[in-house]
Amino acid sequence: MESFIEEVVATVLKQNDDVTNTLFIVPSRRAGNMVRSALSQKLNKTIFAPEIFSIEEFIAHISGLRAIDATEQLFTLFKVYQEKTPKVNQESFAVFYGWAQTVLHDFNEIDRYLVSHKEFFDYLSAVQEINHWSSENNQTDIIKRYLDFWETLPVLYKAFCTKLEKQGKGHQGIIYRKAADDVEFYIENNKDKQHIFIGFNALNTSEQHIIQALLSAGNTSVFWDAEEWFMKNKKHEASYFLRAYKKEWKYYQTNPFLAVSNNYPVQKNIRSIAVTQDIEQAKLVGQLLQQYTSSKELRNTAVILNDERLLIPILNALPDHIKKVNITMGVPLGQTPTAALFDQLFLLHTHVSQRGYYYKQVVAILQHQAVGKLLGSNLERIKKTIASQNYVYFSEKEIKTMILQNTESDIVASLFTSWDDNPNNAIKLCLTFIQGLKESLLHSDHKEALALEYLFGFYKVFNQLKNLNDTYAFIEDVATLRRFYMDVIGSHTLDLRGDPYEGLQIMGVLESRLLDFKNIIMTSVNEGVIPAGKSTNSYIPYDLKLTYKLPTFREKDAVYAYHFYRLLHRANNVDFIYTTSSQGIGSTEKSRFILQMEIEGPHDLASSVATSSFQVAPYTENTILKTPEIISRLREIVQSGLSPSSLTTYIRNPIDFYYKYVLRIKEREDVEETVAANTMGTIVHNTLEELYKPYVNVKLTAQIIEGMILKIDAEVRNQFATEYGLTQIAQGKNLIIYQVVCRYVENYLQLQLSSLKSGDTIVVRGLESNLNVSFKKEINFKGKVDLVEERNGDIRIIDYKTGKVESRHLSPANWEDLLDDTGKYEKAFQVLMYAYMMHKKTPLALPISAGIISFKNLKSGFMPFKKDKSTDITEETLSSFSEILDQLIAEILNPDIPFAQPT
Structure with missing residues (x-):
């Protein structure tokens, strides 16, 4: 089956094979290329090529005016606004920017539809006065x-x-x-020219006036890509405009309406396929394209994107056999990887606080692939420095010094030069970075053509912003610049070069105008996407649009209906893909166009749901066998010394023990925005150690404790400075935690003071004592006891806990309970092990007691290990615990017992 363009070209050449003086006017440049190709194939002689215009080019050709882009329009309008508005009533560019784009859109509509602007604006103003009670005597300033x-x-x-x-x-x-x-005037000066309009549908009033004037001159033909199926159905929106032109244009009262075909009812294979997520659409497109293997099939295949954000995912999902791709729509600049970098830059510099740059925003910039390549291996070093020094906020000097100490990259350091809320500074520094990054990419061992192409797109954007702001100087702050920048990159695309006559064709709906393909794959065929719905970017009320015959959402729906159905006129295989993911009202629904086809016919649609293929692996218990290498590593561990915490880790989860101690995998070091529980515990321990240190083996008195209480604040600040940093505790949660630590220490010392005043005698016999003892041959234990005190002649081994511990956690019913993998009695295990190691190192005068001081349960005071209601730790107690240790270590070293996840 011939394409519509081929049919029209054949008809034109049959009437006159010399088209040198013919102008072909088509909806888009892409369609113009196809007309040129059809002419070259069907001409049997050599002639001078005719002129081929897109409709916008042809209109500009008649008018003699040069089109300007939306950015320049905005700046020009603001200049006019300043000239025509009294200074006292003028708004800033930031405020103006909020409404000016809509106003420009409305100006555009008024002109394209040849509305009398004076009459229209008078009417609009009167409507607004009625709506806002202009007759009221007490109008507010806002209404005025x-x-x-x-x-x-x-x-x-x-x-x-x-x-x-x-x-x-x-x-x-x-x-x-x-x-x-x-x-x-144009007609008078171009009487020898023949005009051929091909494949138009929705024409504004200006276009209708121009085409009808040319038709009246007698040197013009218009070929509509109309279908009899729709033209006969007077209610179908796909033929809404064409029926109107056929009925209303004077020319068609005496001339035929060209051309009406009957291709739509021909048998077609049409499927609607539901997927759950957007990304699954890209994967499904890749699978569907697997069936088109020959170059001829691919040349006649088009992927139509209703949502252009799917372009890059689909490019990544294309099958390997597709070597040639032509992308008519271009890559939106805002969706390139480079866009994420500048988004982060604007975020950093528009949200900078008095404390400096927030570390997450700094790290996000450093980790971006473009910056990461500049830093190389230095990136990890910088990240480790940030985490180890616990930077939450950076001054400009701090971050630049850190970067320059680890690398000589001035380019990266320049990213953190303050913009001082000055848009000129921001643009200049961004252009400097782009230039530096370009030089780096050009001189790298691996040339990155696509990255350079992305970078060039942003170079043009920032250059445009620079030139406009240098000329007009309307952008006054970085926040406004960011808004403006986001709109600019939203309208810019990178045109990827491809062969329009070869390979797979990927395009948006509007780019498909006048093109025919045998195989169609259309994505995002959801209600609210196609058609787009009732959202309008206009200040013109709906009834006023109806009065002046301006397009409303109804006309826009009819436009998309025509494009949607026109793609099916000459297609053989059609796949509609839509999502069922919930992203808003109606967004889970397939398009009404699919529903219409299912109800109206003449085609039967096959419906299906596509799901990602996956296999559920059978559950396998997480076990790790002890190889000779693992046994060797375990022997190293027990020789160097097992700590109470390592053994309780094994009891709770042997797999964790394997990762942490056998493989030596450390937890990732991150910045602590809020003081972590373990850091808080360290500060409490160290504070008490420093306060008690001068009084080891000294009989404590009330005066000594009172002196310690006076030093709490200074010592806690000192420990925060060492473990966390003072700059981060001035406000917020960290200030609360600082106060909590001070309160913990004071409450504990007050408890000691109360005991002394009630007649207790207390002597500190050991403080943060390091223990290293031998258990058996080549098996050693190590640990650190927080406090050993002699109270009223009895020895107490004390372990501080900043978390909550209750006395029941220290009272196992049976010795085997100490090996309970729930961790219920791990505190009892720890204090018994401290007692065992101390007695092993230097025999103690038994019995003694060992227990916990819980700062979250301080009212319970000292909570000792208790067995059979006795708090005494005797030789018998330590002997029984030794058997538990022997059993536990034998299990750890047993090659036949794997590391296994507790059930």
């Missing part, structure tokens, strides 16, 4: 300013249009209105 805004709009419009036309420029609406005004 609001009404003034609507009265100012026609002044702004006229001045804006005049300013652009004097420069030979215009936005799309001005260009269209000027072309409509000048079309008679």
Whole structure:
């Protein structure tokens, strides 16, 4: 089956095979390329190539004006706004920016549809006055300013249009209105030209006026890609515009309507496929493309993206056999990896606090792939420094010094130069970084063409921002610059070069205009995506749009309906993919267009649900066999010394013991934004050690304890400075934790003071005592006892705990309970082991007691190990515990018992 373009070209050449003086006008440049290709294939002689215009190019050709982009329009409008608005009523560029884009859109609509601007703005202003009770005598300032805004709009419009036309420029609406005004002059000067319009659908008033004027001149033909199936159905939105033109245009009262085909009812294979997530659409597209293997099949295959964000995932999911791809839509600049870097930069510099740069934002920039390549192996060194020194906030000097100490990269350091809320500084520093990164990429061993292409896109964006701000100087702060930057990159794309005549074709819906493919794969066919729904970017009320025949959501739905169904006219195989993920009201629904096809016919749609293929692995117990190498490592561990915490780790979970002690895998060191529990415990221990240190083997008195209490604040601050850093405890949760530590220490010392005042005698006999003892041949124990005190002649071995411990955790019913893998009695195990090691090192005068001081349960005081209601640790107690230790270590060293996850 021939494509529509081929049919039209054949018809034109049959009438006149010399098309040198013919102008072909098509909806898009891509369609123009296909017309050129069809002409080259069907011409039998050599001629000068005819002119081929997209509709926008043709309109600009008639008007003689040069189109300007949205950014320049915005700056020009603000200049006009300043000139026409009294200074006392002027808003900043940041505020203006919030409403100006919508106003520009409305100006564009008014002009393209040839609406009388004076009449229209008078009507609009009157509507707003009615809506806001203008007849009220006590109007507020807000209402007055609001009404003034609507009265100012026609002044702004006229001045804006005049300013652009004097420069030979215009936005799309001005260009269209000027072309409509000048079309008679154009016709008079181009009588020898034949005009061929191909494949149009929804025309604005300017386009209709121009085409009808050319039709009346007698040197023009219009070929509509219409289908009889839809033209006969007077309610179908796919033919909404074409039926109107056929009925309303005077030309068609005496001339045929070209061309109406009957291809849509021809048998087609159409499927609708549901997936759960967006990324699954990309994977499914890759699978569907596996069936098209030949170059001819791929040339006749198109992937249509309703949501352009899927472009990069789909490119990554393409099958290996697809070597050639042509992407008509281009890659949105905001979706490139480089965009994430500049997003992080703006985030860093717009959210900088008085304390400096937040470490997570700093690390996010350093870890970006572009910056990471500049830092190389130095990146991990810098991250370790940040974690080890517990930086939560950096000054500019601190972060730049850290970077320059680890690398000579001035480029990376420049990222953290303060922008001082100055947009000129921000743009300049971004351009400097882009230039430095470009030089680095050019001189690297592995040339990265795509990364350079991305970088060039951002170079153009920041250069444009620089030139506009140098000319107009309207952007006053970085927050406004960021807003503006986000809009600019949202409209910029990177055009990837490809062959429009070879390979797989990937495009958006609008880029598919006038193109025909045998195989269609369309993604994101969801309600709210296609059609887009009722959202409108306009200040013009709905009833006013109806009055002046401006497009509403109904017309926009009809536009998308035509494009959707037109793709099916000559297709053989069609796959519609939609998602069922919940992202908003209606977003889980397949498009109404699919539902219409299922109800209206003439095709039967096959429906299915695609799910990711996966296999559930059978559950296997997590066990690690003890190889000779592991046994060798275990012997090293027991020779160097087993600590109470290592043994309780094994009791609780042997797998954890294996990772931590056998493999020596350390926990990742991270920055502590809030003081961690283990850090808090260390500070409490160290504070008490420093306070008690001068009084070892000294009989404590109330005066000594009172003196310690006076030193608490200074010592806690000293320990925070050592373990965490003082700069991070001035406010927030850390300040609360600082106060809690002080309160813990004071409450404990107050408890000691109360005991002394009640007549107890207390002598500190040991403080943070390091123990290393031999258990058996080549088996050693090690540990550190927090406090050994002699109270009223009895020895107490004390272990501090900042967490909550209760006396029941120290009272096992049976000795085997100490090996309970729930960890219920691990505190009892620890204090018994401290007692065992101390007695082993220097025999103690038994009985003694050993227990816990829990700072979260201080009212319970000293909680001793208790067995059979006795708190005495005797020779018999230590002998029984020795048997438990012997059993435990024998299990650890037994090659036949693997490390296993507790059940």
